[in-house]
Amino acid sequence: MGNYERIERAIKYIEANAENQPALDDIAAHIGLSPYHFQKLFTDWAGISPKRFMQCLTIQAAKKLLDESRPVLDAALDVGLSSPSRLHDLFVGVDAVTPGEYKSMGAGLEITYGFQPTPFGDCLTALTERGVCGLYFLHDTDETGETERLRAHWQNAKLTRNDSAVKEVTEKIFSNETSGIKIFMKGTNFQIKVWTAVLNLPAGVFASYGDVACMINMPKASRAVGTALGQNGIGYLIPCHRVLRETGAVTGYRWGTERKKAMMIFESAIK
Numbered sequence: 001m002g003n004y005e006r007i008e009r010a011i012k013y014i015e016a017n018a019e020n021q022p023a024l025d026d027i028a029a030h031i032g033l034s035p036y037h038f039q040k041l042f043t044d045w046a047g048i049s050p051k052r053f054m055q056c057l058t059i060q061a062a063k064k065l066l067d068e069s070r071p072v073l074d075a076a077l078d079v080g081l082s083s084p085s086r087l088h089d090l091f092v093g094v095d096a097v098t099p100g101e102y103k104s105m106g107a108g109l110e111i112t113y114g115f116q117p118t119p120f121g122d123c124l125t126a127l128t129e130r131g132v133c134g135l136y137f138l139h140d141t142d143e144t145g146e147t148e149r150l151r152a153h154w155q156n157a158k159l160t161r162n163d164s165a166v167k168e169v170t171e172k173i174f175s176n177e178t179s180g181i182k183i184f185m186k187g188t189n190f191q192i193k194v195w196t197a198v199l200n201l202p203a204g205v206f207a208s209y210g211d212v213a214c215m216i217n218m219p220k221a222s223r224a225v226g227t228a229l230g231q232n233g234i235g236y237l238i239p240c241h242r243v244l245r246e247t248g249a250v251t252g253y254r255w256g257t258e259r260k261k262a263m264m265i266f267e268s269a270i271k
Helices: 005-015 023-031 037-046 052-054 059-078 100-103 141-154 165-176 188-196 208-216 222-230 257-270
Strands: 092-096 112-117 123-128 131-137 158-161 182-186
Touching: 005 023, 005 037, 005 092, 005 188, 023 037, 023 052, 037 052, 037 208, 037 257, 059 188, 059 208, 059 257, 092 112, 100 182, 100 188, 112 141, 112 165, 123 141, 123 165, 131 141, 165 182, 188 222, 208 222
Parallel strands: 092 182, 112 158, 131 182
Antiparallel strands: 112 123, 123 131
16 A cells, blocks of 8 residues: 555544544554554654644635635735736646647547546546646546546547556646646636636645636636536646635545645745
């Protein structure tokens, strides 16, 4: 069992027993570690203590992250960061399929994909000459299942597996050194508008669905924003994990709410 899998099991256990405030020994025993090794795991992975980790899992903590992000979001709106090429685009290049390419389902496109470990579990990374076109975490599935999801999204593309070919890009993404990385998005005009807006959220800054709706100048579209985020196929790099409900509730993540919470805690701890 890898470190992320232990983290995920710990999150599930803590949430299931939140009312009783489980002790360090109990959580450690549940994930098959000694208290010493459990403490070390969290220090090495998240940079915070298990106690602080538990505090970060509450709705109140998530709501506080939203409140702390408000000045950054207000500034972003004031200077027009809702347009397609501002803050995050200085580091991540964005390209999208044309209407004709959307209809062709990837005809003539060559995609190299592979599987690599990350701090949040194994993922499939898919690359084209125009940029990263997919990043799927293994969640309730295996490598074959994720490959089929990629194939379904780009039905007419030529897919070639090469784990070593995607290693460097994957490591760069999760070291948060994204300068020079390009994204190649396939979606409806609305989806691409939402995903591009979310790229403007730096690590440790969180927004609500309503905030993102305002960023794309559609303030009444918060429900549609949530749907679009749930259909994002380039996980982590397009940081839909930084978008929460207005209440601070963490729901609706394509690759599991535990993974979303782990990403939030990881980013808020190093902010």
